[in-house]
Structure formats: structure tokens, C-alpha cells
Amino acid sequence: MDTIIGILEAMLRTAVNPATAGVVIAVIGLNIHFGFTGLLNMGQAGFMLLGAYGFAISLDQGLPFPVAILVGLLAAVLFAVLLGAPTLKLRGDYLAIVTISAAEIIRYVGRLSNLSEYTGGSQGLRGARYQEPFINLSFLSEDGRWTLPPEGLYSWLPSSMWAGETGGRILGLVVLVAAVAGAIFLIKGQRNRQKELKPGSDLPFAQRLRTGLAVSGLIFVAVIAVFYILPLTLDQTKSNGWWVRLVAWSMVGISLLVAMLLVRSPWGRLLRGIREDEDAVRSLGKNVFALKMQALIIGGAFAAIGGMVYVLPSTVQPDNMGRSMTFFIYTALLLGGAATILGPLLGTLIFYPGRILIREVADAYIPDSIMSSSQTDQFSFIVVGVVLMLLVIFRPQGILGNKRELRFNV
Amino acid sequence: MKSRATEPPEVRTTRATQLSRLVLVLPFVAFLMALGTPSAGANTLTLCQPTAGELSCVNGTVGSRAEPVGDADVTLTRPDGTEETVTTGDNGRFSFEAPVVGEYLLSLDGLPEGLEQIPPEAQFAGPDGTVMVNVDALGRQYVPALTVRSVDYDSSGTSKTDQLLQAGVNGLRLGLLLALASLGLSLIYGTTGLSNFAHAELVTLGGMVAYGLVNLGGLNLWLGIVLTTVICGLVGYTQDRVLWQPLRRRGLGLTQMMIVTIGLALAAQYAFQYFVGASTQKVVVRTFDSFTVGPVRLSYMDVIAMLIALVLIIGVGLVLVKTRIGQATRAVSDNPALASASGIDVDKIIRIVWTSAGALAGLAGVLYALTISNGIRWDTGMQILLLLFAAVTLGGLGTAFGAMLGSLIIGVVVELSGPLGAPGDLKYAVALLILIVLLLFRPQGLLGRPERIG
Amino acid sequence: MSEATTTKPGGLADPAARKALMAGVSSEPGSAKPDPILKVDTIVRSFGGMTAVNVDHLEVQRGIITSLIGPNGAGKTTFFNLITGFDKPSSAGKGGAAWSFDGRRLNKTSAASVARAGMVRTFQLTKALSRMTVMDNMLLGSQDQRGENLLIAPFRPLWAAKEREIIAKAESLLERFKLLEKRNDYAGSLSGGQRKLLEMARALMSDPKMIMLDEPMAGVNPALTQSLLGHIQSLRDEGTTVLFVEHDMHVVRHISDWVVVMAEGSVVAEGPADTVMSNPAVVDAYLGAHHDTDLGDDALLNEEVADQLAEEVAAEEADREQTESAKKEGTS
């Protein structure tokens, strides 16, 4: 039992990790590239790395916090323009080849020892050199620690039902399942009502607001229930505590919202048109090149923000954002469902804890003589690769995607 | 390394006679090499393990992981002035304990003939060309760089033109091996439209199989190379049979297939790590004898590898142009529907392409491990994937002859950019730069054709 | 509603007026038209050694239906591609290559700008956007949407009004093309003929001055062909210039006011349908050795027969509309 709880806790820690949040944002960006526009960007990790470097080096050199964010964003935008200009007029493979190469080169440059004064070379830029301004922004206590959920929330219950106790865990599980089911029910109902209307017209604003609030409330309850099953204690602020998690996941929320507004607009419709057949869109008088460039830039900017979030609690280590990272981002996106709004979130939240699950289970239950502990780690990555293959072959729409759409796969 | 063939001055005649001499000598050399047995490189160095708050370690490799230098003397001067010296084994490793905080100095002596130490970066430079290691805490690992280069590299020893000549020859070597590997990539793209991101793993596989057969299995090197080629060809065949052909039948889109290749690449890389480990493995333990022609130094293995590559490239070219299968392959590349309508068994052609692509990539992998990278690691192939794609695109996606041309250009440019001033791995950036410029002006590549719209 | 938006001044609905207009035009290849909307000069495109298009001079009259005919591989599609900016003339012809649309030079213009200038095309191989609904396909066709601007897109109130407006327009067009019930289906689920219709309807969303149709009738069943012909004619009557490629000589003879014949890349003949089809150069171009094949020479349709045919088509239409609306009532 303790092993299982231990594994679940490791998964939860991974799931709420700011690095995971950073990857979610990068996946949202790739969804705009690949899911909606059909751009084969194979260098999403390069965009992340560039954003992270721009941000961290600026802070290290003493620039103000907002300027550092801008520098990171600008670096990614320039990168997008540079890579897009020669390739976006050509067949998709060219973009793939150029982006995967360029991302590698960013990594090589980051590792150069001549630049190690700025980048930290192959050791990476240590967090201590840039985290200060961000930590100072925190409104949480400087040294304190917090446990989620706070004890006040459940101390009226009998002590066998406290957070982390067996009874409490069962209770939390029931609440979790109920909240998730409720949210799905509400969303489905809203969709059906929307479908009955004429396209283009909307349900009344008040009704949409009501559903939105109810769903948000249920999701909040679900998150609390998760922590109720597995209480988590962390620093309030410090470099890797609740503060950075709060900011990281708020950024995820904002990114999801912005992405949703963008892809549900006529602009998003254009992107989908380009994905289907760019010549057709061109024949309708749309500047396809400019639109693809916009998509590349926007998705790259998401990745840059993801990169900044990714390095906030740790270091800017170029090898962490290499080719494998791009591949993980693709796996997460396809797992959740490309061209869906929530797919990136869901996919990443299954991908990272899922890998931990595989590794820990292999570690706990397969004897060392068969699989050493470094091999279990590699084993989990082999599984990731195979899952990516099987996913594309057998369920290309992912978890949230629309099966019906796929029948007309061109 | 110990017995480098040096050129007696009286025989320094024209280049032509040298070449002919070389050609005469080759079969003999090959025979001798076949007889040679791998020498056991016993290494009894105990690695220092850091203990939190008590002990730091200064560990590292003389040369680089890929090209370690054995038999070199590394001396550590502690802050209190005491010294300790170790002589590196074949893996070039050294390891010292650093029990107190302070500045340690490392010096490197007794390098094999023809090599010298690259002076450390300014911030790590100690007195008298030593490398300074600032142990600022206990319980950490410090990995100072003790890198070396060939004496010829220095412009005081040889002229710039000599450096460029050496780089040019190295470039030719790289280019030929790239061509061998990229032919398959290009043919697969041409016949099926698939950008195979797992192609580099076939290259790695070649090195790995050869490592297993020759180093672990004790097989004769030449037999090992042949067997590796066959095995990799079989892997290519099986891949097509088990994976790609069914996927084509299912009508899976090209983009989706490309992502499948990414998954495959990922799984393969970690499978290599799983079975072989994360460090570099040598196919043969000994080093090959080398010789100099004018300012250019080459090992005999280099020459053999280049010859094998050249013969095979010409061979594949002839097959494509002259034989029925070759013509059918080109027809499928041109227009699969038309080819199939005119009675060509497209599936069979694609299977042949996959088989030969696997074989060529595998062979390229062995030769690469034997000459350029001096061993094979799980990511060896991945490191040249970029070059492979650059080469194939440069020549024109899907044209076999374009791939050959592109590979040679990329190989030479990448090697030349080092002496011309590109630091470290940045020489790869030059390949990308060429690619981007070309795409701006001639998107279809050097030998490609524009496509039809509407 | 649709009338109000698509009718342009100068519609040539009257057959006599059209006849009179083109009466003075000589039946020479490259002859001058009274009011050309499209003018093309020395446009050359070759692929390797083969010259696909080599047109010296061509003018297309505003407000009428011009058919572009010619044997397979004559270069019609390539000519379309060149004119609409989807392809570039070969360097060999660059010196003199020039074409203008509605007085505007288009030599270096991108395909998108050509479409925005009012010359919209369809494709021989239909380009329906499969994984989008029929309605989304239609909405893409509309010009000047503020919501297509990246900076405005996230703010729905800024473009919601325009969206409602173009949805209404799309509905009326879909209704005309009998696709209204399909509006929420994926375009990929449409039949080949329905895709052709959708592509045409989508092109019309932008109220083009001139529409270029590449074989709109290929693969469309005869009944649908009739209604398609009706649509093309009504477009003309509302003032849109039509240039279309067609292989079926009956159709060409039936609806075109002017016929241009291409063979081996060049314009070999033009003129009214009857004149062109009796032109030996055309017969040659088409048939080579097979001089005896029927060239759609059915009873040499005179005015009367043609009118009767048109009436029949109209009657059929009305019939279908009735049964369909009846069906709709039955289901709802």
C-alpha cells in the first residue's frame, strides 16, 4: 500500500510541477502550429529554450522583470520569422527539417564555452542567477511552508477522515469522480444546446456565464479533492514552492483562454482552412504566407512563455530542451487530442505523471536483476516512444479529438 | 597511436606515386588488420565518488568522451602544494579526490606524439598552462576539460592552407559517409513521400550491431562489417514489412507517418541506452595506423571507409540508371500511381528501397564509428540526422543523385568551417545556414524539380 | 437578398444584347473585344522542354460567358494557374509577358491579391476543406472580415455583427446551390458533385467581378449539370463575367456567348460557338486523325430549340425545388 501511495505522490508532484505547466503552454503553442494550422514545427523545444535564455540572461544582466519577459518573447518571434521566411512558402517537410536543425543549433550555441559567462555553457545557467526578482514578487510568506489542503478545511471531520488518512482518501476519491463527472455533464449539455441553435448565434450570455462558473467551481473542487487524497507540503515561496506553482498554473489558464479565443475566431477558421488546403484558401484571396507566419509566431511565443515557466524553479539547462523535449510535446499533444482546446492540458497531465507511473512501477515490481533502476527510466521512455507510435496509428484524434473529423483524413 | 607511420623524407615524391603506392598497399593492410586481435585495455582506475559535505571529486577525460586519449599523465596540485599523478587508460579517464575547498591545478603531460593540449579558457587558466579547478564546496563533482588537438592544428606548426587541406579531406570523408547514409533517406522519401526521422537510428544501429559482433563477439572486423550490413538490411526489410507497408495500406497520412517515425526514433534511442548503456562503445579497441600524404594525415581505416563508400555510391547510381529495378524505382519516385498502373509492383520496389536503405545506413554507421566518431553511442546517429536532412534537402528532396551531391557539399563545408573559425558544434550551424539560403533561392534543391499546382 | 448583393450594373441578361455586343468582334485568335475585362499578352510557360502555354494575345469580354475549350493537355489549367497567380511564366516569356484585369496589371501579383481584385477561380480537382463544415467553407470565402485580423480576433464583439451578416449570405447561396441542409456536415462527407457546387458557392461569397471555373461540370450528374448551367447563366445575368473550361461540347454550345479554343498551349481559334466548331483548325486540334467524330453537332441548335431547352431546365428546377421543400416539411 505504501508503495502505491508513494507512486501516486510522485505522480502528483510531477503533475503540479511548474515544469509540467511550462510544457503545457508549449503544447498549446504547438497545437496552434500543428493542430490548427498543420505546420510541422519540429523545433518547439528551441522556441522554449530561446524564451528561457532571453528571460534568464536579461534578468542575470540586471534588466527589469517585464523587460526580461519581453526579451524572451522577442527572441522567439525573431526566431519564428527567421525560420518561417524561407520555408513557409514551401511544402511542410521543409519547415520540419529547418526547425529541427535550428532548435539543435540554439542548443549548441547555449552549450558553447565561449559564451558560458552569459549562458553558463553546458552546465546551464543556475537559477540563483535570475530567480531573485521573481521570488521578490511573491505575496506569500518568505520562509513559511504550506500543506494543501489546509487543515482548517477538514478538521471538523472525524480524524479517520482527515486528508491523507485512508477514510479521507476514499472520500476524496468519491468527491473527485463526482466533480469531474458533473463538469463533463454540464459541458456536454451546453454543447447540445448550442448545436440546436443556428450556427453563428450564441446562447444567452447569462446562461453561458452560469455554466462557465459552475464548471470552474467543479474543477476547483476536483483539484482540492486530489490534494485531499494526497496532501502536499511545500515552501510557500522560495525558488520552488507554492508561489511559482501558482504563477505557472495561472499562466496555463491564461494561455488556454487566449488560445481558445483565437482559434474560435475567423482567424482560427483561416488557420484550419490552411491546414486542409492552402491553395484553396489562397484562391479565396487570403494571404496564406502571412497567416502561417502569424501562426508560427503566436505558437512560438506560447512556447517561449512555456520555456520561461519551465526554468523558473530550476536552471536553464540547454540539454533539457533538446529534441527529446520536442518529441514529448508532440506525444502530449497527440495524447490529449490535436486541434482541441483542452487537449494540450489533458495530454501533458497524462504524459508526465504517466511516465513516472511506468518508471516507478517498473522500479518497484521488477527485480533489479532484470531491470536496474537506470534501466527503468530508459524503459519508461521506450514506452513513451511506442505509445506515440500506437497513438498516431490507432487513435490519431487523441482522447478529446473528434472521431468523425478523421474520416476525411486527406 | 603509438606506432604512427611517419613518412621517410627520401620517398616524398609526387602525389600520384604516393596514391598508387597507397592503392597497392591497401589489400595488404586490410589483411594485416584482419589478423590483428583487439588488445585488452585493462583500466584499473578507481573513480572518486563525492560525499556530501566531506569530499569533492575532480573527474574527467583527457581528450573527449568520443575521442579519449590514453597514456597521458595528469598531475593534480592541491591547494597545500602536494601533487598526485595518474596515467590515463584507454578510456582517457582521470579521477582525483578533493577533500578540502580551494584552488586545484591540473597539468597534462606525456601526450602521445602529434597531440597537444588546447589552452584552457581564460577563466580556468592557471599558471604555466595548467587548468584551474575552483573547488568551492564539498560533495560536488568537478569536471574540468582537458582537451587536445593535433599539433598540425596550430597555425604556428602548419600553414592555414595545410589545415584547410586536412579539413577538406576530412570533409570528403564525412561527405562520403553521409552520402552512404542519406541515399536511403532520399530513396525512401522519393518512393513513399516519408521524411524518416528514425533514419539516424538505423545508422546508430549499424554501429551498435558491429560493436556487438566485433568487440563483444570477437568476430573478425571485416566479417563483422559485412554481417552488420546484412543485419541492418534485414531490419530495414522487417520495418517495411511489419510497420510501413501496413500503415500505407491503412492509408495513414504522411504527416502521421512522420510522427510515427519520431516515436520510433525515440523508442530506439532509449532502447540503445537500455541495452548498451549511455557511454561510447568502441567497435574495435585498438586504433588504426595512419600515414601522411603531404600535410594530410589519414588512417588506413579512413581510406578503406572512403573507398567502400565511394564504390557503393557509384554502384547504387549505376543500379538506378542502368538496371530495371533502378528504373522502376525512379519511376515510382516520379509518380507512384502511374508506375503502378504501368505494371510496376510498387510495394516490391518500396521493400527493396527499405532493405537497401537499412543496409546502407547500417554500413555508414559502422564506418562512421570506425573513423569519425571513434566509437558508437546511443545518440551518434541523431547527431548527424541534421546533416543528413540538410544534405538531402540541399540536393533536392527525393532525388538520389541530389542526396549524394548534397552530402559531399555538406560534409566538406562542415569540416572546413572549423578551421575557418566556427567554434565547437557551431560548424553544424553552417550546414543549416547554407540550407536556409538555398531554400530562399532554389527551394526545390540543387537537382530537384518544382511541383505542380491546381 | 442575393439579388441585392450580387447584381452589378451592366448585367447582360438579354441574349440579343449579347449577340449585338459580340457581333462586331472578328473571329480571329486574339481579336479585340469592345470592353475587355481581362487582357493577356505573350504569356509563356514551359515545363522542361515542353511548352504548356504560349498565348500571344487574348481578351475576355466583360459580362458574358466565355468558354475555354481544347483537348486534354492543351494548357487550359496551366493558363488558369498563370492568370490567377498560382504559377509564374517561364523566364523565356518574361520579357513581354503582361496581363491585366479590369485595368489593373497583374504580372507580379500573388494569387491572393488576384482573388481580392475580383477574379476568383475554382480548381479542376476540387479543393473542399474536408475537415471543416460546409458553413465554415463558405465563411472562408467572404472578404474583408475584421475577425481575420489577428489582433482583433480574440475580441468577439468586434466581429460578431459581420459574422452574422456573412452567415446570412452564405445561407442564401447554399440555398441556391441546394446545400443548405448540409451546412453543418463536414465538407469531406460531400459527394464529388456537391463539392464542385460548394467550391463554386464558396467562390461566390466574395462577389467576384469575374469567376473562372475549371471544369465545373466534370463528374456532376446530368440533372445537376442542368441546374449548374442555370446558376452560371444567372451569374452572368447579374453581371459577373464567367470564363470556364469545359469538355462537353453540348454544354459549351448551349451556354457560351463566346468560345476560345486552345491547343498545344496557344489560342488557335475563337468566336461564337457555331463558327468555332466548324473551324477546321479546331477540328484538327481536337481530332487529329478522327475527323468523323461528333463534335456536339446536335441538330445545330437554333435559337428556338435552345430556348425550349432552357425552359425545360427551368421547369425541372422548379419541380425539384417543390419536391424538396415538400420533403423538408415532411421531416420537420
Ligand SMILES: Nc1ncnc2c1ncn2[C@@H]1O[C@H](COP(=O)(O)OP(=O)(O)OP(=O)(O)O)[C@@H](O)[C@H]1O
Ligand atoms: N507541373 C508540371 N510539370 C510538368 N508538366 C506539367 C506541369 N503542369 C502541367 N504540365 C503539362 O502541361 C500540359 C498542359 O497541362 P494542363 O493541365 O494545363 O492541361 P489542360 O488543358 O488543363 O488539360 P485537361 O483538359 O486534361 O485538364 C500537359 O501536357 C501537362 O502534362
Ligand SMILES: [Mg+2]
Ligand atoms: Mg485542366
